Amino acid sequence: MxxxxxxxxDTGIDDAxxxxxxxxxxxxxxxxxxxxxxxxxxxxVVDNTLRVLDAAGAPDLPVAxxxxxxxxxxxxxxxxxxxxxxxxxVALPPTGRQPSxxxxxELMRGLILGSDRPVTVVALAPQTNLALLLRTHPDVTxxxxxxxxxxxxxxxxxxxxxxxxxxxxDPEAAAIVLAAGIxxxxxxxxxxxxxxxxxxxxxxxxxEDEPLPRAVGMLLDHRVALxxxxxxxxxxxxxxxxxxxxxxxxxALRTEVRPVRVELAxxxxxxxxxxxxxxxGEDDLHGQAxxxxxxxxxxxxxxxxxxxxxxxxxxxxxxxxxx
Ligand code: RIB
Ligand code: CA
Numbered sequence: 001m002x003x004x005x006x007x008x009x010d011t012g013i014d015d016a017x018x019x020x021x022x023x024x025x026x027x028x029x030x031x032x033x034x035x036x037x038x039x040x041x042x043x044x045v046v047d048n049t050l051r052v053l054d055a056a057g058a059p060d061l062p063v064a065x066x067x068x069x070x071x072x073x074x075x076x077x078x079x080x081x082x083x084x085x086x087x088x089x090v091a092l093p094p095t096g097r098q099p100s101x102x103x104x105x106e107l108m109r110g111l112i113l114g115s116d117r118p119v120t121v122v123a124l125a126p127q128t129n130l131a132l133l134l135r136t137h138p139d140v141t142x143x144x145x146x147x148x149x150x151x152x153x154x155x156x157x158x159x160x161x162x163x164x165x166x167x168x169x170d171p172e173a174a175a176i177v178l179a180a181g182i183x184x185x186x187x188x189x190x191x192x193x194x195x196x197x198x199x200x201x202x203x204x205x206x207x208e209d210e211p212l213p214r215a216v217g218m219l220l221d222h223r224v225a226l227x228x229x230x231x232x233x234x235x236x237x238x239x240x241x242x243x244x245x246x247x248x249x250x251x252a253l254r255t256e257v258r259p260v261r262v263e264l265a266x267x268x269x270x271x272x273x274x275x276x277x278x279x280x281g282e283d284d285l286h287g288q289a290x291x292x293x294x295x296x297x298x299x300x301x302x303x304x305x306x307x308x309x310x311x312x313x314x315x316x317x318x319x320x321x322x323x
Contacts, residue, residue, distance in 0.1 A: 002029040003247055004115050006108055008066075010038025010125035010166075011048040013081075013088050013219050014239025017310070018124055018150075019049065020212055021241045023056040025313050027248045031111045031119065032062040034104035038125045038169055039078050040086030042068045046099050048085070051092035055215040062111075063097070066104025066129035070170035078165060080225050088222030092215060104129040109137045118145035120247065123177070124240040126166050127151070131173035134180050146183045149174075150243040152260070152272030153189035154297060160270065164189050167262060168270030175262040178293040186260065187243035188272065191253060191301040195245075196236040197311065205315070216314050238310050245306050246298065252309070254300040259292035 005028055009015040022028045033053075035045045046065050053063070069075035083089050100107050108129065112119045121144055123130055130147070133140060151166035151174065159168040167174045178184065197220050205217025223232035238245075246253055259275040274297055283290050 002027050004029050004031055004117055004119045005247070006031055006111055006119055006121050007033045008036060008104070008121065008123045008125055008127070008129050009033060009045065009049060010036050010040065011045050011052060012039035012086055012125070012240070013222055014237065014241060015039070015124050016048065016052045016087060016219055017216060017238050017314075018240035018244045019052045020056045020216055020314050021310055022244045023053065023058045024212070024316055025248055028244070030058070030061055031115065032064065032100075032107055034064050034066050034108055034129050036066045036104070036125045036129045037068050037075050038166065039082040041075070042066070044086050047095070048087050050095040050097040050099070052215070053097060054095050055092055055211045057212065060097070062100040062107055064100040064102055064104040064107035067132065070126060070128055071131060071172045073170065076169060083222065088219060090215065090218045090222065105133045105136055108133045109140055112140045112143045115143070118143050120145045121147050122244060122247070123147060123149040123151070124166075124243060126169035127173040127177045128170045131170070131176040134176060141180060141182060144182050146185060147177060148185040148187065148243055148247065149177070150187045150192060150240045152186050152274075154272070154274035154276065154299060155190055157271065158189060160267070162268050163270030164272070167272055171262050171264050171270045174272070175264060178260060178262060178295065179291065183296075184293065185246070185255070185296045185298070186272070187246055187298050191298045192239060192242060193237065194301050194303045195238050195242045195306045195310075196303070197238060197307055199234050199236060201311065202236055213315050238307065241310055242301070242306055245309050249306065249309050252302045252305045253298045255296045255298050257294055258297050260295040260297065261290055261292050
């Protein structure tokens with residue numbers, strides 16, 4: 001039985017890879033996609049998302065615009081990582097699709113309450129939309145099966161030495177989501193940075209005739225500009241797509257349920273503190289109050305297994321509508 005899913009994205013190169021995988025995998029039923037500013041400004045994120053759906057041969061599914069900036073902090077982008085257009089300059093054809101007339105929060109609420117089965121929300125971006133949904137319509141809580149989010153890290157960050165970009169972009173939103181009491185799965189940098197596609201494979205995909213493999217190959221080939229103009233390196237990371245892969249092949253990852261909190265102040269703002277102590281409750285002994293949430297944290301991944309799953313799925317020449 002397929003998994004009913006809502007994707008929340010800031011498309012973005014790896015969000016595009018995640019959308020492609022979700023649309024093409026037979027065990028995932030994408031009910032709708034909601035967009036938030038992050039890798040690029042919101043209008044660009046919406047347009048990128050629609051164009052990726054075209055390349056993936058997706059059915060006509062609702063795409064809604066959400067927050068233009070985080071709850072508290074100023075908006076930032078990661079043009080240095082995803083390029084000025086958010087897709088690394090990969091010029092996908094203009095789209096004829098139109099975004100939903102509803103905003104992201106209302107679309108999420110309608111899809112969740114209208115689903116005959118609890119919905120899995122996959123957050124691949126700053127969690128501003130999801131936080132606004134939970135603050136505006138808490139009645140959806142019981143109809144959400146799980147929140148699977150790409151974000152955070154039990155180790156080093158990327159946006160800062162300790163914070164991962166999605167959580168760092170809107171830490172208050174991430175804290176609200178963690179506090180909601182919904183079963184939550186964290187696909188953080190600990191596994192995000194491990195799953196890559198060989199350059200030769202990406203090059204071969206980019207030479208394909210079929211629009212989706214070709215787009216995937218070009219997106220994978222985007223190089224992240226190094227600091228000080230030292231050049232650019234190929235990473236081939238499937239990034240956000242790994243979080244979606246975890247839905248259909250959870251056995252490819254090793255997880256632990258751990259207390260997690262989000263730091264909101266100081267240099268560590270945006271850090272997801274993952275408590276891996278043997279005695280997690282020792283805070284109480286030292287009068288250190290802390291609002292922790294128990295989260296299933298992905299700590300290791302069989303990278304070759306997940307890369308294979310991703311490639312087999314996006315290279316499949318059967319578009320969803322033909323299944
Ligand atoms: O830190 C990686 C995350 O930030 C990914 O979701 C990427 O798309 C960016 O949004
Ligand atoms: Ca993203």
